[in-house]
Amino acid sequence: MPVNLVAPVAADLHPIAGVRIGVAEAGVRKANRKDLTVFLLDAGASVAGVFTQNRFCAAPVQISRDHLASGQPIRAMLINTGNANAGTGADGLARARATCVALARQLSVAPEQILPFSTGVIMEPLPNDRIEAGLPAAIADAQPGHWARAAEGIMTTDTLPKAFSAQVPIGGATVSITGISKGAGMIRPNMATMLGFMATDACVAPAVMQQLARELADGSFNRVTIDGDTSTNDSFVVVATNKAAHAPITSLASAEGQALKAAMLAVSQKLAQAIVRDGEGATKFITVQVEGGKTGEECRKVAYAIAHSPLVKTAFYASDPNLGRILAAVGYAGIDDLDQTGIDLYLDDVHVAIQGGRNPAYREEDGQRVMKQSEITVRVLLGRGEASDTVWTCDFSHEYVTINADYRS
Amino acid sequence: MPVNLVAPVAADLHPIAGVRIGVAEAGVRKANRKDLTVFLLDAGASVAGVFTQNRFCAAPVQISRDHLASGQPIRAMLINTGNANAGTGADGLARARATCVALARQLSVAPEQILPFSTGVIMEPLPNDRIEAGLPAAIADAQPGHWARAAEGIMTTDTLPKAFSAQVPIGGATVSITGISKGAGMIRPNMATMLGFMATDACVAPAVMQQLARELADGSFNRVTIDGDTSTNDSFVVVATNKAAHAPITSLASAEGQALKAAMLAVSQKLAQAIVRDGEGATKFITVQVEGGKTGEECRKVAYAIAHSPLVKTAFYASDPNLGRILAAVGYAGIDDLDQTGIDLYLDDVHVAIQGGRNPAYREEDGQRVMKQSEITVRVLLGRGEASDTVWTCDFSHEYVTINADYRS
Numbered sequence: 001m002p003v004n005l006v007a008p009v010a011a012d013l014h015p016i017a018g019v020r021i022g023v024a025e026a027g028v029r030k031a032n033r034k035d036l037t038v039f040l041l042d043a044g045a046s047v048a049g050v051f052t053q054n055r056f057c058a059a060p061v062q063i064s065r066d067h068l069a070s071g072q073p074i075r076a077m078l079i080n081t082g083n084a085n086a087g088t089g090a091d092g093l094a095r096a097r098a099t100c101v102a103l104a105r106q107l108s109v110a111p112e113q114i115l116p117f118s119t120g121v122i123m124e125p126l127p128n129d130r131i132e133a134g135l136p137a138a139i140a141d142a143q144p145g146h147w148a149r150a151a152e153g154i155m156t157t158d159t160l161p162k163a164f165s166a167q168v169p170i171g172g173a174t175v176s177i178t179g180i181s182k183g184a185g186m187i188r189p190n191m192a193t194m195l196g197f198m199a200t201d202a203c204v205a206p207a208v209m210q211q212l213a214r215e216l217a218d219g220s221f222n223r224v225t226i227d228g229d230t231s232t233n234d235s236f237v238v239v240a241t242n243k244a245a246h247a248p249i250t251s252l253a254s255a256e257g258q259a260l261k262a263a264m265l266a267v268s269q270k271l272a273q274a275i276v277r278d279g280e281g282a283t284k285f286i287t288v289q290v291e292g293g294k295t296g297e298e299c300r301k302v303a304y305a306i307a308h309s310p311l312v313k314t315a316f317y318a319s320d321p322n323l324g325r326i327l328a329a330v331g332y333a334g335i336d337d338l339d340q341t342g343i344d345l346y347l348d349d350v351h352v353a354i355q356g357g358r359n360p361a362y363r364e365e366d367g368q369r370v371m372k373q374s375e376i377t378v379r380v381l382l383g384r385g386e387a388s389d390t391v392w393t394c395d396f397s398h399e400y401v402t403i404n405a406d407y408r409s
Numbered sequence: 410m411p412v413n414l415v416a417p418v419a420a421d422l423h424p425i426a427g428v429r430i431g432v433a434e435a436g437v438r439k440a441n442r443k444d445l446t447v448f449l450l451d452a453g454a455s456v457a458g459v460f461t462q463n464r465f466c467a468a469p470v471q472i473s474r475d476h477l478a479s480g481q482p483i484r485a486m487l488i489n490t491g492n493a494n495a496g497t498g499a500d501g502l503a504r505a506r507a508t509c510v511a512l513a514r515q516l517s518v519a520p521e522q523i524l525p526f527s528t529g530v531i532m533e534p535l536p537n538d539r540i541e542a543g544l545p546a547a548i549a550d551a552q553p554g555h556w557a558r559a560a561e562g563i564m565t566t567d568t569l570p571k572a573f574s575a576q577v578p579i580g581g582a583t584v585s586i587t588g589i590s591k592g593a594g595m596i597r598p599n600m601a602t603m604l605g606f607m608a609t610d611a612c613v614a615p616a617v618m619q620q621l622a623r624e625l626a627d628g629s630f631n632r633v634t635i636d637g638d639t640s641t642n643d644s645f646v647v648v649a650t651n652k653a654a655h656a657p658i659t660s661l662a663s664a665e666g667q668a669l670k671a672a673m674l675a676v677s678q679k680l681a682q683a684i685v686r687d688g689e690g691a692t693k694f695i696t697v698q699v700e701g702g703k704t705g706e707e708c709r710k711v712a713y714a715i716a717h718s719p720l721v722k723t724a725f726y727a728s729d730p731n732l733g734r735i736l737a738a739v740g741y742a743g744i745d746d747l748d749q750t751g752i753d754l755y756l757d758d759v760h761v762a763i764q765g766g767r768n769p770a771y772r773e774e775d776g777q778r779v780m781k782q783s784e785i786t787v788r789v790l791l792g793r794g795e796a797s798d799t800v801w802t803c804d805f806s807h808e809y810v811t812i813n814a815d816y817r818s
């Protein structure tokens with residue numbers, strides 16, 4: 001059961017001029033499943049992406065990186081579910097390239113103008129023949145209004161599609177922003193999420209696109225975790241179709257750059273948080289906020305230690321205010337000179353620990369009240385400095401074990 | 410259900426001359442439970458310990474460190490379950506000290522000659538009055554033959570007591586070694602385990618005791634993990650009572666030092682592995698062996714990434730050879746210049762992946778056969794150098810979630 005997340009309503013998602021989306025059933029792993037999605041981009045779009053830091057990155061990740069680096073204008077993205085094409089060696093690269101060649105031929109562009117993405121089981125051969133056979137149907141299906149359909153087309157163990165949209169005035173024009181994402185396991189993105197795609201019709205100079213993609217990922221997908229497993233296939237792509245009637249943004253520090261980035265960040269945070277809300281087996285949405293650190297980096301370390309602790313996560317699942325487990329995670333987060341007597345802990349508004357010990361005014365029933373909520377904020381004050389950071393995560397339930405013990409069957 | 414672990418038979422455990430052990434029911438958390446254990450040491454014992462690196466280390470850990478550092482000869486150890494006395498601030502220190510004062514008075518020694526240890530729930534006040542009230546019964550119970558009773562006395566969520574014993578000839582004498590340990594959650598020891606105690610009647614110079622304790626911990630307790638949560642209370646203490654009839658060991662590099670260390674290491678590895686075999690919810694015992702690294706450190710990183718991955722651990726639980734998850738963990742273990750095309754993966758004798766891709770000769774039924782076993786060795790070849798390291802862990806089951814969602818209730 002996703003936590004306070006509902007399926008997107010197609011009519012609420014703004015189409016993006018210059019983007020058409022088609023979905024088909026290619027039978028990659030199972031029949032009668034929308035498992036193939038294509039994004040067709042008009043000429044003139046600016047495209048940037050950030051990808052997993054996993055050294056076992058999948059074949060499509062390697063190829064997408066190469067194609068973006070080639071400098072050729074990107075004209076399409078091709079996404080399959082059911083097979084991650086990771087841990088597949090040279091054969092996996094050849095199969096991913098074959099799908100790009102097939103799509104490029106049908107669009108009359110070069111293979112380097114295609115970005116391929118895959119998600120699903122690792123270390124099994126990609127059935128590229130089935131994907132290639134499904135391409136004509138996906139292309140024929142392409143429409144600007146198909147964002148909700150695409151959000152469904154990229155799902156794996158997700159229980160709900162994830163799509164958000166916004167509009168913002170930029171330089172006298174109203175620009176639209178729409179994005180989709182998918183989870184729902186092997187989620188501790190490092191530079192990107194499992195899969196996230198965002199597009200805007202705003203005009204953004206190619207030179208600033210990579211910075212924009214990086215900063216959006218850092219403020220959203222790089223702040224969530226479900227199980228601490230950084231995937232082999234994490235990819236986050238940002239497209240600016242340059243169709244809106246305003247002067248191109250050439251710096252993110254400009255007023256227009258800041259306005260666009262803020263609007264896009266809000267959408268990307270919703271997309272990232274939606275992955276957590278629909279995390280495998282999630283029953284609660286947890287915000288871990290760490291303040292008073294010497295650096296943002298050490299705040300992040302503490303936040304991730306809490307967010308990854310199976311003991312903390314099972315306590316949230318049980319609504320059991322066994323909050324010493326949070327202190328233990330703070331203690332092993334890796335800050336060597338941490339002084340436990342400087343640390344305070346809050347659960348929402350409840351002051352649980354003070355100066356490293358139990359707050360004498362803390363009552364178990366107050367902790368219990370907060371633990372029963374579906375959304376909880378853990379706030380840790382390190383008492384060492386002015387830096388802070390936030391990570392979003394979910395609890396750890398029986399359902400997580402069930403899902404991951406059965407995923408392939 | 411512990412994995413291939415049985416309760417110790419009291420008659421198989423060698424008493425250690427100079428050590429008497431008593432157990433009592435103090436009602437620390439629950440009534441009618443053996444929750445208080447004392448080790449009484451004859452004068453002349455050499456004692457050393459290693460403790461958790463968790464910055465939120467418990468009050469008893471801080472006090473045991475201080476007492477060992479004071480240089481006063483240690484004469485007793487005092488262990489309670491039911492309450493960890495961690496995250497308890499200055500009040501926790503005062504309560505732990507009070508138990509040392511009470512025991513010291515009854516033994517006519519100084520409080521600094523007592524080492525206190527606690528395990529149980531974090532951030533709740535230690536009921537030191539009940540512990541103090543239980544001390545006379547524990548002292549009256551003290552016998553050299555009570556090692557099995559002590560193994561039971563220090564249990565928390567363990568399903569079985571853990572104790573092992575050995576004898577080894579040293580310098581013409583036969584010396585005995587006996588140890589006990591407990592788990593079973595919040596286990597990713599960093600310098601020690603939750604609680605481990607070993608004693609030998611061998612004669613060991615105080616000057617080499619710390620090195621001995623450190624090397625034993627590094628080769629045993631520092632190589633196991635259950636859930637990656639480094640506890641606030643990890644403590645491992647080694648006692649040499651110096652009662653055996655041989656010349657004192659003044660160097661671990663001597664023939665006698667090596668023989669004693671090898672025999673003690675074998676016992677400490679059994680104690681550490683027993684914690685994994687009885688890990689919360691464990692159904693399988695997994696050896697993760699990483700070879701071909703540039704350094705032992707990077708081999709350990711890879712081994713721990715695999716051993717901590719919830720996805721890998723749930724796959725073991727399900728006996729599902731979803732082995733791409735292991736490659737993904739290798740990829741995010743933190744070796745920046747790792748080349749995936751150099752990596753091979755074995756599951757026992759089954760060659761699963763070769764040069765970063767699926768081994769063409771690998772058959773799913775072979776992986777399936779090994780995954781069904783109760784003991785499995787994962788072998789990763791990094792192809793980068795000559796170093797290797799090994800970590801022991803268990804799988805991740807529904808029962809783990811159940812135990813940790815219910816632990817306090």
